[in-house]
Amino acid sequence: MAFNIYYYESSVDCNFCKKRFTTYKVRPNRFKIIEEQTDxxxxxxGLNPLLYEVAVCPHCGYAYHKSMTRTYGPFMLLIDELYIKELQxxxxxxxxxxxxxxxASYKLAYLVSRASMEEPLLMGNFALKIAWLYRLKNEVKSEMHYLYSARDFYSKSFASNQEGEERIQYLYAEISLRIGDIAEAKKGFSRLISNRNVSNKYRKLTSKRWENYKYDEHTLRSNESTGEIIN
Ligand SMILES: [Zn+2]
Known part of the structure; x- marks a missing residue:
């Protein structure tokens, strides 16, 4: 294989058909994070490594992302029945x-995960990443569709997930803001602010986000009040 200065070829043994294939990954020195958006x-x-996170087997169509956990035994039977057999x-x-x-790669990972009944948190993360990719294409309608879907999954994962709870709570409120459900966003951010167990990092992030939102709203419609978050 020829040397490629942008990508390296990662070797993968397919978890489903067991055949080996190689798939591109972005070389670490070919990208740099310059900003993080509010969600x-x-x-x-440079290049976007997000595009290469899901490995899709060219032989059988199985899609794998490192966050998946139900990738063995009886789950593979479900994947066979509900995904592989349905695949064109x-x-x-x-x-x-x-x-x-x-x-397409994330949608396949999503379908595999749905077949193996992965946790809502993982499904929510896939939906959010699909929304991000549509944002890069300026396809607002599709972005909103997947933001709604991500929010649904995150709301289902509230009770079940201890680790990363504040991140999910924050994302839930932030996504609500982005899809225009202001009442729900306000409730979500208030919950974070009033919860003593929330870390300083998320407390700050939350106040800053809400302040910025109110400021933007105020600038847009200077005669309409959006209310206070902290009572
Ligand atoms: Zn395969």
Whole structure:
């Protein structure tokens, strides 16, 4: 194989069909995070490694992301029954990817995870990443569709998830803001502010985000009050 200065080829043994294939990953020195948006979407300078996170087997169509946990035994039977057998011709997106290829890769990972009944948190993260990719394409309608879906999954994962709870709570409120559900955003941010167990980091993030939102709103419609978050 020829040396590529932008990508390296990662070797993968497919968890489903056991065949080996290689798939591109961005070389670490080819990207840099220059900004993080309010819903944690990283903005990269150079290439975007987000496009290469999901490995899609060109032989059988199984899609794998490192966050998946139900990747063995009886779950593989479910994946066979509900995903592989339903799949048309497997696509080959193992080399350079467009944003559309990346969207396809996450949608396949989403379908695999749905088949193996992964946790709502993981499904929410996939939906959020698909929304981010649509944001990069300026496809607002599709972005909103996946933000709604991410928010649904996050709300289902509230009770079940201890670790990363404040991040999910924050994302829930932030996504609510982005899809225009201001009442729910306000409730979510208030919950974070009033909860003593919330870390300083998220407390600060929350107040700053709400202040900025109110400021923007105020600038847009200077005669309309949006209310106080801290009572
Ligand atoms: Zn395979």
């Amino acid at each position: 944690f979407m990283p903005i990269y300078e 011709k497997p696509i080959n997106i193992c080399k350079e990817r467009t944003i559309d290829d990346a969207i």
